[in-house]
Amino acid sequence: MNVADAIPAWAALLTSLFILVGATITLIGSLGLLRLGTFYARVHAPTLGTSLGMGSILVGSALYFSVLEARPVVHEILIAVFVTLTTPVTLMLLVRAALYRDRTEGSRDVPAAAIVKDLIPPQEGS
Amino acid sequence: MSWLLPYPLLSAALVALWLLLNQSVSAGHVILGSVIAILASWMMAALRPEKPRIRRPGTILRLAGLVLLDILRSNVAVGRIIVRSREPGVNAGFMTIPLDLRSRNGLAVLSIIITSTPGTTWVSYDAAKGTLLLHVLDLVDETVWIRTIKGRYERMLMEIFE
Secondary structure, rough: OOHHHHOHHHHHHHHHHHHHHHHHHHHHHHHHHHHHOOHHHOOOHHHHHHHHHHHHHHHHHHHHHHHHHHHOOOOHHHHHHHHHHHHHHHHHHHHHHHHHHHHHHOOOOOOOOOHHHHHHOOOOOO | OOOOOOOHHHHHHHHHHHHHHHHOOOHHHHHHHHHHHHHHHHHHHEEEEEEEOOOOOHHHHHHHHHHHHHHHHHHHHHHHHHHOOOOOOOOOOOEEEEOOOOOHHHHHHHHHHHHHHEEEEEEEOOOOOOOEEEEEOOOOHHHHHHHHHHHHHHHHHHHHOO
């Protein structure tokens, strides 16, 4: 491949290292989805891929294209920003949906809703 | 000037975003990006969000560095639990933390920090009582988590936003 010849060996090595590390961390996160027991514990696993896994792959990408094009290529930073800003929304939606379901089913493993009584307007004169 | 730029930080961020996306600082892209940023901030003004008062840029940098370091550390910790532990997730549990932080923007940043750090997930915030419900993967000692979140993140966020 002529593209691979176009970058020096140290850059190729560093890029592969970053991408391998990132891929391994993401794999461990996915493994966590299999190994962890409860839904709430499983929610934690994919965050490995969305934090350090993503970061390492993006550093590899930025390094590779910066060396290849001989100018700083940093727009990967936008991927990091968008993933970091949007992951919490998804995770919170999932966790709160699960919590709502468990509370509705009367599960004792989850903390009870403390605000339920506030939702019912106080009765006049009672 | 405030009619032109109701949210100057948002507009600046949008211009930076536009230039990064196009990977160019040519005059054409600066003009196009600025027009988009100003139009977007007018749309934002129609929603009338709370305008953040951001102080102490030094603290922002320190907080960012601290969070990056903590993300690195908890990646290793959670990875170790998944790979090594015989029964992973056996220590997982919910916990409640009382918060003194009241700024909505500060709470939003705190939720992003807590959720992007592997091992902790923001579940819900009770605005009336000021308590935060968290789910933690490795809940051995609650005081460690309270110390991390209250002592490190919350204190810095209050310095920045309040």
